[in-house]
Amino acid sequence: MNAYKVGEVARLAHVSVRTLHHYDGIGLLAPSARSAAGYRLYSDSDLHRLRRVLFYRELEFGLDEIAEILADASTGTDDHLRRQHRLLRQRRARDEALLAAIEKEMEARKMGISLTPEEQFEIFGTDKVGEYAEEARQRWGDAAAWQESQRRSAAYTKDNWIAIKAEADAGINGFAEAIRSGEPATGAVAMDLAEAHRQHISRWFYDCDHGMHRGLADIYVSDPRFIEAYDDIEPGLSRYVHDAIYANAARGQGRGQAGNG
Secondary structure, three states, rough: OOOOEHHHHHHHHHHOOOHHHHHHHOOOOOOOEOOOOOEEOOHHHHHHHHHHHHHHHHHOOOHHHHHHHHHHHOOOOHHHHHHHHHHHHHHHHHHHHHHHHHHHHHHHOOOOOOOOHHHHHHHHHOOOHHHHHHHHHHHHHHOHHHHHHHHOOOOOOOOHHHHHHOOOHHHHHHHHHHOOOOOOOOOHHHHHHHHHHHHHHHOOOOOHHHHHHHHHHHOOOOHHHHHHHHHOOOOOOOHHHHHHHHHHHHHHHHHHHHHHO
């Protein structure tokens, strides 16, 4: 029979001698023999039991639980292996789910949206905000406005995003009410709504001048997703918002020129 001293077992199992002494003290792993000088001597079967102990410890079982498991005489090696295999698969599934959640949060934070997918769906009705932000990054990532938007929004809380969404919805609903009421896109009501929209962007994301605002307006009538989203609220709304923004930009620039004069 092979006999291993406590130091040898500690090196083989990558545990401390103190741990082995503790396992011996609580009866979890007692050495099969002692040397003439009284030193602990572990057999191959002791090492096999130690492997089981350490495996269950790795699965975060308590020492008392492990002692109960190993004390069950009806549980053989195959039973332990099947149990350990099942527990490992369960832990791997939990770890993979946790890893996926962490990766999504990391991606969201990189995109400047510090919300979980569940929170994104709760607030925006979709969990694809990160995808949209990535598309925007590819389009405008080198622009100072994009970088400023990222800097600001990375610090926003869930409550901030709820406020942003509510303010944006109120603006879009205002445009819808204006078009239903027969207000022209070039009239004061629509232009005031366009100005509020520009101020909303400047307040929350980046300083949006009239030129940049016109650039956004162009997207509203060129990107099918914007057209569909706006026109689902009210037919012709995407073009109406576009025209109101252009009219407001002309009004704003006219005021600036008058002031300069």
